[in-house]
Amino acid sequence: MNRIFLIIVLAAVLFAGWNQLSYPPAADRPSPMEALSTAMVESATGAVELAISLVGVMTLFLGLMKVAEAGGMLTILARLIRPLMVRLFPEVPADHPAMGAMILNLSANALGLGNAATPFGIRAMQELEHLNRQPGTATNAMALFLAINTSSVTLLPTGVIALRAAAGSADPAIILPTTLLATIGSTGVAILAAKLYQRMVPLEKSEKPTPDEKSPLESPAKASSLEAAEKAYPLWVSIVALGVLASLIPAAVIFGKSLSPWILPGLMAGFLVFGTLRRVSIYEVFVDGAQEGFQVALRIIPYLVAILVAVGMLRASGALDLLVSALAPVTGPFGLSAEALPMALMRPLSGSGAYGILASIINDPTIGPDSYTGVLVSTLQGSTETTFYVMAVYFGAVQVRRIRHAMATALTADAAGVIFAILSCRLFLG
16 A cells, blocks of 8 residues: 555656646646645545544444344354355364354454454464465465455445445445345355366375464454354255345345335344344443444544545546546446546555545545445445455465465456446446
8 A cells, every 4th residue: 555655646746747847827727736735635624524424424333233243143144154164165174163263254244344354364364274284375265265255245334334324325325235246246256266276276285284272262252252153053044044135136126216215224223123132232232332433433534534635636636537538438338437447446455545535436526425436436345355455464364475376366356346346236226
C-alpha cells in the first residue's frame, strides 16, 4: 500500500504540474495546482465527515452481530459446513484442531466478522503446519483454505451495508443477493482452481517430521469454540441448508423489490429474537458490540483520509478522467464500468484503499450508492478479499516461503469474483 499511495499522489502532482505549465491565466477558474490544493483539503474534510456519519450505522450493525455471536450462531454455521469441509480437505483428519479452526474462520467470514475470522485463520494455518511434511512449503490444504478464505460465501456484508446507508442509499441491503451470488460463484471457482493447480505443482514426497508442540489457544473462549466446531450436524442437514441458501438467489430475483425493504428490520428483529431464545442478555451484549462499532468507525479515519485525499487529488488533476475515458470503451461492454475498474484492481491489494475508493464512488453525486456502478462496487467490496494481505498474514504466521499454486488460485478466485459480481448486478438490476 505504501507504493500504491505514493504512485497515486505523484501521478496527480505530475499530471497537474504538466497542465499548469500550459495553463492560460484566467480569472474565472483556478489553475490546476490550485484545484489540486483545494481537492486535498476538501477530501480530508470529507473523509472525516464520512467516518463520523458511519459511527451510528456501524455501531448498530456490530451490536447486532455481537448478539448473534454470543448466541452461538458461529457454532451453528460451523456444524453445518463441517460435513462438507471434511470432504474438501481429505488430507486433514476430521478430528484435528485445524479442521475446527478452518470451519470457524469461514463461518466468521460468512457473517462479516472479520475481527473474529483472522485469529481463527491464523490458528488454522498453524495447525495445518503441524501436518506439513515440508515445513516452509505450502501444502494443498493451505492453498485451498486460503483460496476459500479470500472468496468465501458472504451472508452478511455488514460493513458495506453500513457504508451504503451512510451514503444515503434508499436500499442499502440490496447487495445481499448480489454478494451471495458473487461469493458462491467465486468460491466454487476457487475450489476447482485449487484442485486443478495442485496437480500442476505437486508436492515432493517426504517423511512427515515430528510435530512441533501445538501452540496454546489464545483464550478459553476460543478453546470452547474449537471444541464445539468439532461436532457436526448430519450430512443431510448440511445439504438441505446449502439448498436453502441456493434457493435464496432465485427468490431474490423474483421477489427482490418487494422483500428488500424488509431485510434490515427483519435482520434486527431476527438477531434479537435469536439471542433471546439462546438466553443472551441482548441489551447488554448489544451495547458491548456497539462500543466496538464506535471504536471501529473512529479507527478508520486515518485510512479514509489517506486514500480519499489521494483519489481526490487524482480526480482534481484530471488524470482519473483520462484513465476513465481510455478504459471505458474496453471495460464498458463487459459490464465493468470504467469508474468501477479502480475498485476491482485495488481490492486484492489493499482493503483500506478499496474501502476508500468505494466511499468516494458511492458518495459521488454523479454516481450514487443505488446506481449500477454503486451497487457493483459495493458487491465487489463485499464479495472479494484483500488477497495479498491475507497471504502475507497467514503464510507469515507459519513462515511459509514457497507458496506453490496458492497465489494463482487466489487470483483466479478474485477474477471470478469480479465476473460473478458483474453477472449478479446485471441479473438483479437489469
